[in-house]
Amino acid sequence: MASLQTEHFDLALTLRSGQFFHFIEEDGWFYVHHKDRIIKIRQDRNKLMYHGATNKTITHFLSLDKDLTNIKRKCKTGIEKKAFERFGKLRLLRQDPWHASITFICSSCANMAKIRKNIFLISEKFGAQTKQHSKSFYLFPEKGDLTCESTLRSCATGYRAPFIAAFNTSSTTSLQNLDYSTAKEQLMQYPGIGSKVADCILLFGYGFGESFPLDIWMRRIMQRKLGNISDKEILNYAAHTYRKDAGYIQQYLYMYAIENHK
DNA sequence: CTCCAGGTTCTGC
């Protein structure tokens, strides 16, 4: 077993924050899917203990190298301050883009428990079985393997099944090199990917910090902050006020909104 | 049983 020290980081909060669903909790350990690995990991105060990945992989995947200085500066007042105080120890995971894309195509008009179910069923029906840490898992399938719409339907994906099948043959390898707006336009050309899902994919899968996923919870909290304004105006506000830190601040606010809803 | 969920798309003004 290897270990590493962390600062201002909460593993459980990070994993449970609705950005990622492909993990299980058992006997005090998290078993986290990451590409073809299952990372077995747990936290004790400032110490992370883990099996199945290198220090470098863990540090990158969990964004332990992320500099929070600018984010902290933008959360000095108002609702952002409260959200940062409560949820500032979560990091944005650096997920596999393909995995994140399918996850958030599944997310439309669903809840977190259902998205998790979709991801596990898709893995069971299409993914390769693997044995790691003396346990059996199903890896998330490769791009190109999600062709059968009826099997996708049996993963409780509903009307999203044809969207997944369409994205299965997409060519999105160059998105990394585009600017944010162009990358978002490209993603939104696929069926089932609108503004919000595109922002999730760009933030969680491609690391575009300026992405600001605007869902029903974010709309509520931003309208409470700014008044009854349109989505377009909210996104405009985030772009100009939060800039490259919009994604992180969104995640704090999202968690805050969920925890404090009536 | 009813209501809602990390929306998107189509339709009709």
Next chain:
DNA sequence: GCAGAACATGGA
């Protein structure tokens, strides 16, 4: 361009 409805399904 903008509001309203349809879209499948599971969880609370």
